[in-house]
Amino acid sequence: MTDQSSHSLLAWQRIALGLAIAALLIFCLAPIFWQFLTSVKVNADIETTPNIYFPSRYTLSHYTELFARRPFWNYLLNSGFISIASTLLCLAIGTPAAYSLTRQPVPSKNIILGVILIVTLFPYILLFLGLLEIARAFGLGNNYLALIVPYTAINLPLTILVMRSFFQQLPQDLEDAAKIDGYNIGQMLLQILLPLTLPALVTTGILTFIFAWNEFLFALTFMTEEALKTIPVATAQLSGASQFETPYGPIAAATVVGTIPLVVLVLFFQRKIVQGLTAGAVKG
Amino acid sequence: MAILELKNLNKTYSPTSIPVKDLSLTVRDDEFLTLLGPSGCGKSTTLRAIAGLDQPTRGQVLVDGHDVTRMRPGDRNMAMVFQSYALYPHMNAEANIAASLRLKQIDAGEIMGRVRAVSAKLGLDELLDRKPGQLSGGQRQRVALARALVRQPAVFLLDEPLSNLDALLREQVRAELKQIFEAQAAPVVYVTHDQTEAMTLRRRWRCYAMA
């Protein structure tokens, strides 16, 4: 009797859970799904009122237009290069910095950490005018560096804070054992600590990558040359044959094309993000 | 083969916290020194100062008459077994044991030979390709021991290596330890807060009761 009621309760709970998950998914994914549907509709279906939600005719012409009539491969490569470079640079600078701030005697460590924390609270848009002046002074307009350097700098504080909290969780004995085994600091970081903080590296790396991939304002201002534009800017600047026509189809297609690399990236690294590698480090 | 000497070793954290007060002693290569004392009396602090993980406030650590006080831990040719074992979780047992030899760029054939010899002695042959997470507490303890033995260091330092084992296993490993270190011609400093342990291991060795 009790057994059965607890069973039915479980089933009831399972249904409720399923419904909640479905509602959440629909809520989150509906705009993306709408963009996807728009990208495969023919123009006539896009423009009619009332809306056609599920079209009967499908087309890939919006996609072929992006790649045949416009240099979308080029934009993808620009975005990819800038994002990957910023991410790697951010990790390469942020990780050793985080380690020093965790374990080494750095003078006025707490002040440095406080400043880093304050910088993360700073809205990055406020940096914009200053950066524009700097970019102009160094002649960095239309240069990949004009985006790579600010993207790296903006993401460094978060990278340092996250990596620091991971380094703090690693048992100190592990580093002591490494020192006694003869690892120097560099070898210890690369061969012992980085493999153990891989999930953290991947997580912060992905955050930086997504920021750099999606960033719009700097990319719009610092890159005016057609050949250097990134995906978000190129998507926003898609225009139709006449001034009065908004090319919804190609814009939707460009949005989908711009999202796919992020989705692939996250799926690819998902296991690393979830995995905790420190199991078994110390007694257990 | 080697003699370990401490001269007026002192570690002062603050005027009220001086865990190591001017400690002077000599451990010869056929000796097994047991540091015995209650929790918090400075046993680990002493060991860490000998290993070079912490700088002593005053005093010297000498190996064979050479002052090693300012040397980095990796250059002192000392091996240490930690209370928590501190095995590298992402490496299998074989890589854990061989890590220090690989860093010294010793020829791969010799590394293999030495790892084989040590793991045979400690009964680890079957476990070499397992990661620490897949080993029991006692097995991890033996891997940690193997990691120290394989180096054939000038000095062995052991910080309560048995405290994570259950009573039965502790008894057994204690006997093994005694045998293994009798065969090593190197000074051994062994930290424990367990009197029976200190007494059994002492036998023909000295026991230094702290504070």
Ligand SMILES: Nc1ncnc2c1ncn2[C@@H]1O[C@H](COP(=O)(O)OP(=O)(O)OP(=O)(O)O)[C@@H](O)[C@H]1O
């Ligand atoms: N960084 C530090 N700053 C101030 N005091 C410290 C510091 N590290 C250790 N101490 C103090 O030094 C004393 C000795 O510590 P130690 O770790 O050597 O003890 P122990 O004898 O190994 O004890 P146990 O048997 O519990 O391991 C303790 O009283 C501890 O509070």
Ligand SMILES: [Mg+2]
């Ligand atoms: Mg201790």
